[in-house]
Amino acid sequence: MIYLDHAATTPVHPDVLEAMLPYFTEEYGNPSSVYRLAQRNRKAISDARAVVAKHLGAQPNEIIFTSGGTEADNWALKGMAEALKDKGRHLITTNIEHHAILHTCAYLEKHGFDVTYLEVNQDGLITPDQVEQAIRPETILISIMYANNEIGTIMPITEIGAVAKKHNVAFHTDAVQAVGHLPIDVQAQNIDLLSLSGHKFYGPKGSGALYIRRGLQLPSFLHGGGQERGRRAGTENVPGIVGLAKAIDLAYQDLEAKNAKLKALRDYLIDGICERIPYSRLNGHREQRLPNNANFSFEFIEGESLLLLLDIEGIAASSGSACTSGSLDPSHVLLAIGLPHEQAHGSVRFTLGADNTKEEIDLVLAKLPSFVERLRAMSPLYEEFVRKNS
Secondary structure, eight states, X not given: OEEOBTTTOXXXXXXXXXXHTHHHHTSOOOTTSOSHHHHHHHHHHHHHHHHXXXXXXXXXXXXXXXXXHHHHHHHHHHHHHHHHTTTOOEEEEETTOOHHHHHHHHHHHHTTOEEEEEOOOTTSOOOHHXXXXXXXXXXXXXXXXXXXXXXXXBOOHHXXXXXXXXXXXEEEEEOTTTTTTSOOOTTTTTOSEEEEEGGGTTOOTTOEEEEEOXXXXXXXXXXXXXXXXXXXXXXXXXXXXXXXXXXXXXXXXXXXXXXXXXXXXXXXXXXXXXXHOTTEEEESOSSSBOTTEEEEEETXXXXXXXXXXXXXXXXXXXXXXXXXTTOOSOOHHHXXXXXXXXXXXXXXXXXXXTTOOHHHHHHHHHHHHHHHHHHHHTOHHHHHHHHHHO
């Protein structure tokens, strides 16, 4: 199989699995207990916390482990809303966020909060000026994703962080697609809260973290025991936490070289599609995007049909966010950047990984044009278009 859906999830790295295995069978103690078996688990969590903090430019006590990015996003927004509701009830975000943010904002709106949704341009970007102009005296939180999960656009996070700091407004970023793929320094970038998820960078599913800047008092999201220094109840997922730390450590080794390889392969795919398939469009900014992301719209076809043809040939890609796959609605991200519904429906996302090769991309480029041509041959719209332009 040629796997080109790494934005949806990644396989667990063999070294990550090896690091996790002892905590399933040998080092199985509950970290909250006092005997040595348990204390070794507590130390493993402490060591993992330090590793994650190091790669974010944070302090270990600012890292809280979660079940993934969705929990971290929910906690960041709902927690800040609860903590600062007496100061104000206004939040700022964008109209292309992951649904973990958008649905949480919708929840907060039903509970008396006001949310400004900044509109992105045709490349999927907002400007720091847009953020600054949206700030009000009652604004309590700005939440802008670091990199978009569908089109790969990278937001100007450092500049937005500077705006937030200037106006003394807390700044959260959903960095699920960025951590492990882009260098991050929460101090230099003035980030107050950051969400991440292990399975996006060759770690285990069900592992994640929320960075909370020291001094921010978020109420507990889960109530029960005193785990995570009383901030997140529930027996810790020690194998997942250990795996998350190992994965982030591996991800940031030789990051520049790995990204250069991915970018070269991504650009080879992009150029190949543009040369071979007419009426195709690259979605998102051409350069200011994740090194592994290529999201295309193919006019006059249904993206889901193309995915099925690719799957028959052993090629795995997606039509957008894996969290909304199966939905008949067009991508809210593609609509936000100005695509008409029919083009949004004809979109496919290819996201490359460490093990993909030029030979695999050559095979995709050899098969993809004929698949698109076959689907267009069945389209009355394409037939009419050809007739009018012949």
